[in-house]
Amino acid sequence: MSEVTHVKEKSGFEDFQISKETLSSIKKMGFKKPTEVQLKTIPLILEGRDLIAQAQTGTGKTAAFGIPIVEKVNPKRRKIQALVLVPTRELAIQVTKEIKDIGRGKRIYALSVYGGKSIRHQIDFLKKGKDVVVVGTPGRVKDLIERNVLRLDGIEIFVLDEADRMLDMGFIEDIEFIFQQTPERKQTLLFSATMPKAIIRLAEKFLNNSYEIVKIKPEEVTVDRIKQKAYRVDTGKEFETLTDILNENTGKKSIIFTETKKGADELSRKLRDKGFNADAIHGDFSQNKREKVLRDFRRNKIEILVATDVAARGLDIKGVDVVYNYSLPKDVESYIHRIGRTGRAGKEGVAISIISTIEDRLFQIVKKKTKSDIQLVNLSDKPIETLERRNFTKNSRRKFLRR
Template identity: 65%
Template sequence: MSKFTDLPISKEVLQSISKMGYEKPTEVQEKTIPIVAEGSDIIAQAQTGTGKTAAFGIPLIDKVNTNEKKIQALILVPTRELAIQVARELKDIGKTKKAFVLAVYGGKSIYHQIKFLKKGNDVIVVGTPGRVKDLIDRGYLKLNNVKHFVLDEADRMLDMGFIEDIEYIMSKLPKEKQILLFSATMPNEIKKLAEEFLSEDYKTVKIAPEKVTVDRIKQIAYRVDNKNKFSTFMDVLQKTMGKKSIVFTQTKLMADEVAEKLQEAGFNASAIHGDFSQAKRERTLKNFRTGKLDILVATDVAARGLDIKGVETVYNYELPQDVESYVHRIGRTGRAGKEGVAISFFTPSEDSQFQRILKITKANIELINLSDKPFNKPQNKRKRRFVRR
């Protein structure tokens, strides 16, 4: 595997991703960044959790001119959660270059987003199809200077009934542009989109889903009411903690909060995330690898690409937003022929997330329900088309 310094990345962006804690490029980053950097269209088959946001985000940040206060890149994603997540990561990647990134999505005041568009500082817009189309129709989102267009998780957008919006948005883009299409699967509709909109000489990248020997990983899930979540986590941790344990959270703030509470309770724990200096990050990792630190509290982004061996137990203090990230997390344990343990905690409001994990992974997860609210097992439902928002 190469290093980021081996890839066509500017010193400014290398500085930013170093501060974020990126150590080595993932497979999709290693294969995709050179292709995007050279200006080719690309269709990449890659799962969530493989590092694909940085795969297109790193070269995009390098390509945009931050002195030219015009929207030069548009990224379409299926959900508001992903829009926020992608925009946040792009802001971190573009921190040294001072790249302005705006997320636009339904469920939040459109006038607030219009206000930011009117300022004219943003060079990259990340948005959901419905809100992007609405802003185009109102005349506030101008695409005439867009040189790079990314369609992220294209198959999910098709499942959600966004195909017409996508085609409409793509028809409004300038003729000369670079298109980057990312999808976990390649149904015929995706191939048709590629044939219609991508250049004839587009490149393809295919990343095999990460294989995890789940038969060596004992999976347990505690369903708890929110008020009892941390105390239950502490009880379980005391009984199950191995020599090396990783606790996963969704945000940097929660990673800090959980790590601080663990330290107050006497655990040898530390958070790790992109706000750490490179020196502090390396010191934390060294302490964890050498056994001076027992528990690492990390977000998915911080833990991605880390070379850590001997992790006995993984805790999902918060469930990830997608199933691929769940598989990626629990795959941190049960490696090199050893058995591992993955323990998750979720509240009744997260039932649908847990049901999705059960349904797609078909994993034998032992459920311990400590909540008074009934838990309904997932049922096979007919697919419904989502109303555009």
């Protein structure tokens, strides 16, 4: 195991050892210069190295493994040679489309498999034998293996995308089952937005001993373009405060993050009852409903999208004006990921958090670790607790800071 800390500066994709067909496809997709994650990982993957890469959504990580996959698979073999596991249906669709676009010049066929759509349709495509890349959610991939229609004996590249979210969603047993169906000799790649101990354990279990670690820092420039504000309220006043703020920001495309699926449903319903144009999205929705909600939000038919972290991970939604935290997330990385939904493509964004008084210390930690100038509006008469309060023990402080 070793960590990549420096790479030779490259001016463009032509500096990589990739084919003219792939270069042409990349150009048609509008890619001009490699991103940091692409610079650091593509050469390693082309060399056949196993690796774990820490990179946020929006850093170009799909192309980071998609370009080498297109270069390494052989469409003439008519056998599945690359498998990419992802946590959500939406991400499966997005990753498949990007790999298809990258591989268009080389006639690379890719198939996405996920729940919520007819499994018979996916089986029919697999039986045709054209697809050499499969992108899927762990549950559906396992189902297809058990039905003996998805054979992984020809796999040369195995990718776990958004690995931390798949662990959070309880997919570890399915992932281990799938991994056991692949050949012992293969290249394994883990891409994760965060690097908790569980991811390192997973890497040590799946990757060979000489695997590389690549870490891409979250784009602080993006955070700098986001005006951050927090409203401190008494418990029970969160919804009233949120609606007041929403009324001040009428007409702005917004995402509100909640901790649970039930919370997303309840909040979107309460907002609609108050006359707001809102809808929710989370993992319990049918595929058709999820696609409709996202389509309506992108087309501005829905002004406010209430989402869980898992449902929003991997979604490419442009033009979000305001991101709301309807309570702070449990870790700083999730906070950065949430607010990064706004302030994209050189534009300024706004992130607003509704925090109860019991979240005082967590707010201080978020502010400290993000090094952000978060404006605090105190709407409560209760005194603000800080990290220095005596009842906040050293052990509990360490616990929070490790998040």
